Amino acid sequence: xxxxxxxxxxxxxxxxxxxxxxxxxxxxxxxxxxxxxxxxxxxxxxxxxxxxxxxxxxxxxxxxxxxxxxxxxxxxxxxxxxxxxxxxxxxxxxxxxxxxxxxxxxxxxxxxxxxxxxxxxxxxxxxxxxxxxxxxxxxxxxxxxxxxxxxxxxxxxxxxxxxxxxxxxxxxxxxxxxxxxxxxxxxxxxxxxxxxxxxxxxxxxxxxxxxxxxxxxxxxxxxxxxxxxxxxxxxxxxxxxxxxxxxxxxxxxxxxxxxxxxxxxxxxxxxxxxxxxxxxxxxxxxxxxxxxxxxxxxxxxxxxxxxxxxxxxxxxxxxxxxxxxxxxxxxxxxxxxxxxxxxxxxxxxxxxxxxxxxxxxxxxxxxxxxxxxxxxxxxxxxxxxxxxxxxx
Numbered sequence: 001x002x003x004x005x006x007x008x009x010x011x012x013x014x015x016x017x018x019x020x021x022x023x024x025x026x027x028x029x030x031x032x033x034x035x036x037x038x039x040x041x042x043x044x045x046x047x048x049x050x051x052x053x054x055x056x057x058x059x060x061x062x063x064x065x066x067x068x069x070x071x072x073x074x075x076x077x078x079x080x081x082x083x084x085x086x087x088x089x090x091x092x093x094x095x096x097x098x099x100x101x102x103x104x105x106x107x108x109x110x111x112x113x114x115x116x117x118x119x120x121x122x123x124x125x126x127x128x129x130x131x132x133x134x135x136x137x138x139x140x141x142x143x144x145x146x147x148x149x150x151x152x153x154x155x156x157x158x159x160x161x162x163x164x165x166x167x168x169x170x171x172x173x174x175x176x177x178x179x180x181x182x183x184x185x186x187x188x189x190x191x192x193x194x195x196x197x198x199x200x201x202x203x204x205x206x207x208x209x210x211x212x213x214x215x216x217x218x219x220x221x222x223x224x225x226x227x228x229x230x231x232x233x234x235x236x237x238x239x240x241x242x243x244x245x246x247x248x249x250x251x252x253x254x255x256x257x258x259x260x261x262x263x264x265x266x267x268x269x270x271x272x273x274x275x276x277x278x279x280x281x282x283x284x285x286x287x288x289x290x291x292x293x294x295x296x297x298x299x300x301x302x303x304x305x306x307x308x309x310x311x312x313x314x315x316x317x318x319x320x321x322x323x324x325x326x327x328x329x330x331x332x333x334x335x336x337x338x339x340x341x342x343x344x345x346x347x348x349x350x351x352x353x354x355x356x357x358x359x360x361x362x363x364x365x366x367x368x369x370x371x372x373x374x375x376x377x378x379x380x381x382x383x384x385x386x387x388x389x390x391x392x
Contacts, residue, residue: 007075008068012108013272015141016063019133023060031281033061038284041219048185053098054129063133065278067099072269073217073291074105074180076392080245081176081213082301089118093174093207096159096182097123100134102215103152106176107138111145118149122171126158160186160196165203173209180217183231184224194227198234201296205240211299213244220264220290228292229253229263235296244295245303246357248312249331255314261334263314264292266356267392303359304390308332310361317354325377326354337365337378348386357392361385 020030037058040047053059084090090110094102103121110119123134131154138152153171157164159182187196201214208214218228235241236250243250246265255261269289271279279286295303304310311328318325325338339351354360363385365378380386 007072007079007269008105008272009108009112011145012071012104012141013068013274015137015144016067017274018140019136020060020064023056023063025057025060027277027281029057030061030064031278033057034065034278034284035282037061037066042221049188051127051129054127059099059129059133063099065275067101067104068272068275069286069289070101070180070217071105071108073289073293074102074178074215075109076267076289077215077217077293077295078105078109080303081215081295082211082244084113084115084175088116089120090116090176091171091174091209092119092121093168093171093177094121094123095177095179095204096185097125097130097134097154098180098182099130100137100152101180102178103134104137104141106178107141107147107150107152110150111147118151120151120153120171122153122155122168122174124155124157124159124164124168126156128156131156159200162203169207172207173212174207175209175212176215177204177208177212178215178217179204180215181219183216184218184227194230194234197227198231198238201231201235202238202240205235205296205298208298211301212297214241214294214296216294216296218292220266220292222260222262225262225264225292226256228294229256232294241296241298242300242302244297244301246293246295246312248302248304248306248310248329248359251331254329254334257334262292263329264290265392266290266316306331307361309363310359310389311337313354313356313358313360316356317351324351324354328360335365335378336376337362337380339380343380343382345382348380348382348384350386350388351380353388353391355392358388359390361387361389 092106103123155164155167187193190196218224233252255263267289271286311330313326314329315327323338323340328335328337367374
């Protein structure tokens with residue numbers, strides 16, 4: 001069984017909890033606002049253009065419920081990026097920062113690892129309200145943790161416009177640039193939002209250090225995920241960058257072939273008690289973190305060596321009558337692969353531990369011929385070696 005990930009430190013959770021207490025908003029109002037925000041983020045997305053975090057009740061609900069969730073997603077991905085060089089300053093740009101989601105995740109991660117001497121973060125958002133909230137959380141965390149070599153600067157600006165670019169560009173290049181749950185909200189009303197978002201990412205990549213990482217995190221919804229896949233394809237076609245993770249290739253995304261497909265993560269998570277308490281009232285179950293993401297780089301570095309026998313698992317392992325199956329993806333595209341239970345062996349028993357997001361190695365996949373055509377279902381036979389190269 002995979003371990004549950006409680007990745008936000010108790011210190012950061014306590015800082016968030018203290019600010020929530022100062023808000024003085026009742027638990028009942030916060031719970032109702034959580035439901036309202038959840039609908040906004042999923043089924044009522046057309047209304048996302050309004051400044052939904054500037055009202056005190058919605059802001060408090062986001063702080064107490066959605067901020068720890070989104071912090072945890074970023075923290076997980078921070079553990080995937082290449083190891084930093086000890087002794088150097090780590091510079092970060094958090095675009096569409098909200099209440100400092102990316103900045104706080106990096107601060108918490110950096111404080112626990114301390115692989116560099118200093119940390120510098122610039123947060124860009126169009127709302128002065130969320131900037132004040134981010135500043136309060138940052139200062140309080142640093143004060144309790146005794147952190148002196150970490151700077152935090154805010155820049156008020158609409159990401160879709162270029163006014164912020166000149167101000168932020170003075171601090172470039174950045175070792176890490178984060179867009180968390182913000183790209184999908186941009187250019188929603190233009191004729192070709194994918195082209196506009198890809199153009200923005202091209203500009204953003206110009207601010208990235210040669211060995212830096214651009215992290216894009218989006219909701220795990222079908223439409224937002226497919227839009228991210230399309231932005232990915234445009235950037236790769238124009239050779240603006242390469243994919244460090246999750247993709248194991250630079251070809252067009254196979255999930256876009258069929259309109260009902262999309263690729264996303266679902267990672268086990270142990271929610272903090274405050275979120276569990278809200279879930280019990282509103283009927284949500286937040287026992288996993290669901291999101292789509294890209295880690296992009298300009299130096300060609302990848303999370304793992306790319307080979308034709310290495311795949312990423314892009315579905316859950318399905319237990320059918322007499323067999324197990326999962327969807328895999330690599331340079332050959334998406335393919336369904338299974339193993340009959342009667343063919344389980346010491347060589348292939350690792351298949352029983354496959355899970356969404358795992359990177360696996362398979363010695364050989366067999367496709368049987370039926371009516372003169374090869375079956376679309378790949379089979380793993382008894383003598384075939386299977387390994388999990390990298391779990392999540």
